[in-house]
Amino acid sequence: MHRQLQMEPEGSPLRKEHKIEAQVWAAQKDPASADALIGQYMPFIRSETFKFTHAAPEAGHEDELNIAATAFYEAALSYQRGRGAFLPYASTAIRNRLIDFYRVEQRHSGLVPLETPAGEDGRQLLETLPDSRDEIGAYDLRAASREEIQEFGRQLATFGLSFSDVADNCPRQERTMAACHAVLNCARANPMLLDRLVHTGRLPVRELAMGSGVDKKTIERHRKYLVAILLAFTNGYEIIRGHLRQIAPKGGERT
Template identity: 55%
Template sequence: MDNGENLIRQVYAAREDMREADRLIGAYMPFIRAETARWLKRPPVEGHDDELSIAMIAFHEAICGYSRMRGAFLKYAAMLIRSRLIDYHRQEKRHESLVSLDTPSEKDDTPIGELITDGRDHSEELAVREATRAEIEELGRNMQEFGVSLSDVADNCPKQKRTLNACQRAVRYAKEHPELLEDFLRTKRLPITKLAVGSGVEKKTLERHRSYMAALLLIYTNGYEIIRGHLAQVMREVTS
């Protein structure tokens, strides 16, 4: 009983702090693996079975969605893992007729994935990925100065399309008025009132998505070409 209370406390703590969540997932990996094995009817192979990843995200969902009213945490987590695995299995069923890239080719045992050329330059792709990674890490560091983490942003991200569009309108307005961005960088505070007045978005909407707005404005300051490139097309679409 005491153990259960302790776990519930940990779960509640993990919801607030992402590091705590990572630690909890690490501590309960055996449980997650066992639940996956029960569903697969064989032990999952780490790094190979997607089911294990699904089970882990399901466990994470359980942490975020748990409340005392739902009963014992582990039972709730087990139920969620099972239902997510079932969902995933159904989704994957659609691709059953496709041949896996891991299937050995007819001539020898080399997986066919390695025999197929996709016309892409892998070394260049790797370089791009490396550059992107550097940029994202830079962004992460920068965001820390503003007291915002990517996990916060993920939590704070607008869910509804309408809200998302409103936030993007405010970002576009800031982009067109570089002095606002400079202000933002200097004071490390969001110029919410100016953004609201300028873009016509409700102040309350921007305040509610403060972390998200901070992340997006940061992306539109300096550097972050690749990330901006990733977002650019959508921004254009919305503008037109």
């Protein structure tokens, strides 16, 4: 195969396909490579979106373009040898995803967009509604959240983790998620364990297993996720803890 590739002239379809495949394999392992792949093939993604919407993404179809980019990424993650050339495979994935997206959007078709003209003076519906939101407060909260999340990301990086790693390691089954919550409750009840995590950079697996009754293997299997969620309950992440209201009903205060 390699010899055959060497014989192929530069720019030939076969050589191009091999190059794309190599990029896809890299994207499956590394989020940065995936971002580079998306950036490189954004014209292709725009083109596929245009085929579906028959309009430029800038003409009110930005969401469709984003959904198409997501579908392209999903295609890169799920692509395997034996599924044909990558680009036709990605094209099909984009089309299917956009169809799904439109179906979901149709459920909201009875709603009136806020941008709808609300009178003869050319004002939009949004402008006629009473503004009960504190925009300045919301902006400040968002900025504070961003800072806190960036700090959280930096601390995670000291463990060699990114948010993407944590998302990949997040439990998908309810039972496993409940087990991880039990581990978290154990750590919150024993703040020394949280301190050990921060100071040693290692998850105290044995103590958490004994304290929570969760199998050590389960803890090891979801180590990245548990590191992240336990870190969130150490000092300094009040906004994140406040967001986790369904697992921190008491306001997320550290005990």
